[in-house]
Amino acid sequence: MAAAAAAAGGAALAPDAPAVVPPSCAAPAGAFDGDNSNGTPLPVAGGGGADAGAGAAAAAPTKGGSRGRAPRGAAVPSPSPSPPAAAPTTTVAFDAVRPSGYVLPGVLEQVDGSPSRHAIVMCHGLLSTRDHNFAPALSTALARATGHAVLRFDFRFDAAPDLEPDFRYRFSGFADDVDDLGVVLRALTAAGWRPWLLVGHSRGANDVLTWGGSPAAVAASGVPAFAIAALSARFDMPAMFTRLFPPETVATVDAGGVAAWESKRGALTVTPDDVEVVRRHMDMGAAVAAIPPDVPVLLVHGAEDAVIPVADAAAFQAARPSMEVVVIPGAKHAFAGKVPSRTLLDTVVQFATRAAAALHLPTVPPA
Numbered sequence: 270m271a272a273a274a275a276a277a278g279g280a281a282l283a284p285d286a287p288a289v290v291p292p293s294c295a296a297p298a299g300a301f302d303g304d305n306s307n308g309t310p311l312p313v314a315g316g317g318g319a320d321a322g323a324g325a326a327a328a329a330p331t332k333g334g335s336r337g338r339a340p341r342g343a344a345v346p347s348p349s350p351s352p353p354a355a356a357p358t359t360t361v362a363f364d365a366v367r368p369s370g371y372v373l374p375g376v377l378e379q380v381d382g383s384p385s386r387h388a389i390v391m392c393h394g395l396l397s398t399r400d401h402n403f404a405p406a407l408s409t410a411l412a413r414a415t416g417h418a419v420l421r422f423d424f425r426f427d428a429a430p431d432l433e434p435d436f437r438y439r440f441s442g443f444a445d446d447v448d449d450l451g452v453v454l455r456a457l458t459a460a461g462w463r464p465w466l467l468v469g470h471s472r473g474a475n476d477v478l479t480w481g482g483s484p485a486a487v488a489a490s491g492v493p494a495f496a497i498a499a500l501s502a503r504f505d506m507p508a509m510f511t512r513l514f515p516p517e518t519v520a521t522v523d524a525g526g527v528a529a530w531e532s533k534r535g536a537l538t539v540t541p542d543d544v545e546v547v548r549r550h551m552d553m554g555a556a557v558a559a560i561p562p563d564v565p566v567l568l569v570h571g572a573e574d575a576v577i578p579v580a581d582a583a584a585f586q587a588a589r590p591s592m593e594v595v596v597i598p599g600a601k602h603a604f605a606g607k608v609p610s611r612t613l614l615d616t617v618v619q620f621a622t623r624a625a626a627a628l629h630l631p632t633v634p635p636a
Contacts, residue, residue: 355413356380356381356413357380357381358378358379358380358381358409358412358413359378359379359381360376360377360378360379361376361377361379362374362375362376362377363375363376363377363420363422363456363457363460365422365449365452365453365455365456365457366452366456367425367432367433367449367452369429369432369433370432371425371429371432371433371436373422373423373424373425373449373452373453374399374422374423375399375420375421375422375423375453376399376420376421376422377418377419377420378408378409378412378418378419378420378421379412379418379419380412380413380416380633383412383416383417383418383633384416384633385415385416385417385418385631385632385633386418386461386462386463387415387417387418387462387463387464387465387625387630387631388417388418388419388420388457388462388463388464388465389411389412389415389417389418389419389420389464389465389466389467389468389621390419390420390422390450390453390454390457390464390466390467390468391404391407391408391419391420391421391422391468391469391470391473392422392424392446392450392467392468392469392470392473392474392476392477393421393423393424393469393470393471393472393473394469394470394471394472394473394474394501395440395471395472396532396533396534397470397471397472397473398423399421399422399423400421401470401603402470402603402604402605403603403604403605403610403613403614404421404470405421406610406614407468407613407614407617408421410614410617410618411466411468411617411618411621414618414621414622414632415621415622415625415632415633416632416633417465417466417625417632417633418462420453420457420464422449422453424445424446424449425438425445425449426438426534437538438537439537439539439540439543439546440509440510440513440530440537440539440543441509441510441543441544441546441547441551443472443475443476443479443546443551444546446472446473446476447476447479447480447483447486450467450476450477450480450486450490451480451486451489451490454490454491454492455489455490455491458490458491458492464492464495465492465494465495465496465625465628465630466495466496466497466498466621466624466625467480467481467495467496467497467498468497468498468500468617469497469498469499469500469502470500470501470603471500471501471502471503471576471577471602472503474499474500474501474502474503474568475499475502475503475506475551475553477497477498477499478497478499478502478553478556478557478560478566479551479553479556481495481497481556481557481560481564481566482555482556482557482558482559482560483556483559484559494628494630495564495628496564496565496566496567496620496621496624496625496627496628497560497564497565497566497567498566498567498569498617498620498621499566499567499568499569499585500568500569500570500604500613500617501569501570501571501574501576501577501602501603501604502553502568502570502577502581502582502585503553503577503581504553504554504581504582504584504585504588505578505580505581505584506547506548506551506552506553507547507548507549509547510522510544510547510548512576514528514530514539518530518539522539522540522541522543522544523541523544525541526541527539527540527541553585553588554584554585554587554588555588557585557588557589557592558588558589560589562591565593565620565623565624565627565628566589566591566592566593567592567593567594567595567616567617567620567624568582568585568586568592568593568594568595569594569595569596569597569613569616569617570582570594570595570596570597571596571597571599571600571601571602571604571609572596572597572598572599572600573598573599573600573601574600574601574602575601575602576602577602579596582594582596593620595616597609597612597613597616600612600613
């Protein structure tokens with residue numbers, strides 16, 4: 270693992286610098302995957318292996334500049350001392366439309382003058398949106414480093430009884446997200462783009478890993494070659510319900526009832542069927558093992574993540590040993606804070622450039 274990170278330009282971890290800081294397993298009451306968190310200064314523990322190597326519409330552009338052991342090995346890709354040259358970017362609306370007519374709104378960011386038609390797709394987490402936390406900054410960093418367009422979009426959330434009467438936002442709605450992701454990828458392809466890198470945070474990380482491990486989903490999306498960057502992904506799916514909800518909600522649903530869920534985005538519900546999805550029908554070990562072996566996969570986790578414990582990162586690596594794993598000491602679930610966020614951006618950008626080279630995709634960084 271250290272060798273892979275060093276190849277990415279990182280330095281060896283100093284002997285007195287811990288690879289990880291084992292966090293507490295307990296999530297704070299009411300914490301959810303989409304919640305903000307605050308970070309502290311950090312080094313980075315790295316890992317690697319073989320993996321290191323509908324329709325759309327555009328609008329007027331705008332200018333924009335668990336207790337457990339962490340993954341083995343450690344290395345430090347040093348954060349950039351200063352941001353790269355600020356190549357100007359332009360952001361335009363890009364809306365993918367589901368067969369029902371339900372619109373998945375998005376924004377596509379491009380470096381001005383880049384000839385590339387390759388695209389990177391970013392997926393947000395539970396109860397979140399495309400502009401959550403580090404997403405806009407990561408979009409710009411990826412666009413500037415590769416010359417590729419970067420799409421951030423919103424998964425379905427609001428009910429639309431006239432279009433999709435059976436849709437309801439669920440804490441375990443991963444299958445809905447994967448279906449939305451397929452719509453977005455097909456919309457990009459139909460518009461002449463070539464999506465290849467999928468970046469997901471939290472629930473979005475599980476979405477992109479689940480998509481990549483499903484041959485049917487990949488084939489339906491029409492993406493011939495791809496890479497995945499999963500940030501703060503959850504491995505222990507059966508534990509998700511009890512980690513996210515208070516004991517009274519767990520007791521109500523386990524007794525066969527329907528519980529009210531007062532989320533930060535409004536009143537929702539939790540049903541026994543919702544819980545069955547994560548307890549019995551989501552095997553993330555099988556999902557990542559099913560991703561084709563030539564697909565570059567990166568997993569990044571904060572060592573002080575109180576929402577999804579860092580032990581989940583070690584479990585992912587055990588299930589797919591070639592996966593490149595980077596644990597950021599001091600970082601929480603959303604990598605907030607100047608140094609954690611800067612290190613996250615550097616780590617994902619470095620992976621993207623290596624993965625593009627491994628897939629023989631040209632990058633067009635600014636001069």
